[in-house]
Amino acid sequence: MFDEGKEFQKLLEVEKKMDQIIRRKQIQNCSPLIGPQLIIPKRIRIFISHLYHRLDSETQIPKWELRIEGRCIDDCSVTAPILPPSHLSTLEKLVANKTNKRFNDFFSNVVVELPANLYGTTQNIIEWKRDPDAPTDGCVIARNGDSDIHLKIKFWRYNNPQKFKIHPYLAKLLGFAYGTRSNIMEALFSYIRTEGLQVCLLSLF
Template sequence: MARHMPGSGGPQMRRSNAYGPPQMHRPMPPMAQQALPKKKRYGDKIIHPTIRQLEPDAENYMALLASEQKLDSTLSRKKLDLQEVLKRPIKVKKRLRIYISHTFVEEKHPEKENDEAALPMWELRVEGRLLDDSTTTTAANHRPLPKRKFSSFFKSLVIELDKEMYGPDQHLVEWHRTQNTNETDGFQVKRAGDRPVKCRILLLLDNHPAKFKLHPRLAKVLGIAVETRPKIIEALWQYIKTHSLQDSKERDIINCDLFLQQCFGVNRMRFMEVPPKLQHLLQQIDPLEFHHTIQRPAEGQEQVSTCYDIEVEMEDPVKQSMMAFVHNPVLANDLQMLEQKCYDIIEQINELKTRRDFYARFHAEPIEFIENLMRSQSLDLQKLSDMGGNNVEAERHVEEYLRSEADEGVQRYMFQKVNQKRFELEQSLGIRQN
């Protein structure tokens, strides 16, 4: 039987051959469990065929594993489809009801106290709300989405009053969106007066992505009046393909027909020149215009209101659920933790199988198994000793140190030490080496 190396404290390495009993799987420390597991292969979750013969329920696990593989493939494909869908804007049309109302109030003059000092005042309100607000919850977490305020649908608001009545400084009321704008549910304007006042209200919608009004000639050619820039370029490309205006030799050249020549002013152009040329044919969309007359209500009527319904575009709430599914880190971490737990269990089962095989061979042929085990351990220790350059048995005899190789080794060692001391001395004295 081979002897242990001095000072080694016995063999501490893990046995990798068929005769040594494997070490049991040790659970990961708490800090290692928190870290994301390394990616492993699908084959690491497969149970060995021998184990399946010993345990019939293992076949149910293999069937479940096959179903899981199909489900993972389907989810991966659907996730890629959702990522492609999320790259494009998903819009739904909703009806926004706008309420325009006014009331008359009497306010006391700050310097007079009698009844004749009361000043007639009117207050104009512009408010609104969505009629169909049923899609305010997400399907992912069933939590209500924040409701959009009335001002979030518009880019600007202008209320124009009678200029002759209120002068050049008081006849206009303007609101424009900025980066620091606080959203509100409505707008209020208060002025003094009791005579009828005609006012014009202009509301400019805030579209995302931005929409543009086409030049009348281009709108007649494409059949659209207001649309986003990508939709306009797409419609123009469909018109070019329908009328075969693409050059047969140079495919990026467009041969303009009479209608496109009137729009762009050229006979031929490259398709990459279309976006800059469209810049002169697109204008800002017209604002919504409402007319309202402020006058005293009839007897017994406190408030006069008018409502209008318009269509607005909103982000589809389904998109929120899609993003929550695609970019949910909690779900991904939970799946990775369960995958790692499955890998650990299968690894432990495989180690137990190897351990069982070890003892099964010992039970079948104990004497032959012990002899093979001792022979294998002796060969392993001998190989380790040769690889490390250690020959413990030979170093115990004096003949090992009287060989010519030992004399040569001592001379090389002394020569190296002398050169090292010489170099250190020259450095300390500042002698420059050539």
């Protein structure tokens, strides 16, 4: 026998889920303050090089430099080779910096981890932090030593506004794994309203 009440409840559940999915997409693609955002993808090429300083005398301490640079390649010439910023002329740097984004527009932090057995547990971690008032094309690290070493370089992407990684359980609930603070809070309260959980929360107090 056809039960209209049960079928109607199923239809309401499907409609609720559809509304929740649509709301998630709206939150991900639109900011409540400035409206829809136009996302323009940019590509950056990372250049990593090192330099060893020769000793002029036996009393000098051997040193090496690690240079980490980045350059946006979207507006670069197709025919000309893409060189790191340190290899560009003054005029080329002015043109590139005027039209393209720079290294600190892509990354907020860069961490270089050196071997602890050579540089100790307090000196083996070097961190570069983004300074919004000082645009740069990269960073240079200098240390004493003349032996080959293995190191790790970690990059943290810069987001404005800042984005956070959501716990897997909460991400499964909200439908996305990364988001801004306002996106996460809005999606969470939207889920609470959709599921009628605000009544449960009020009943606890």
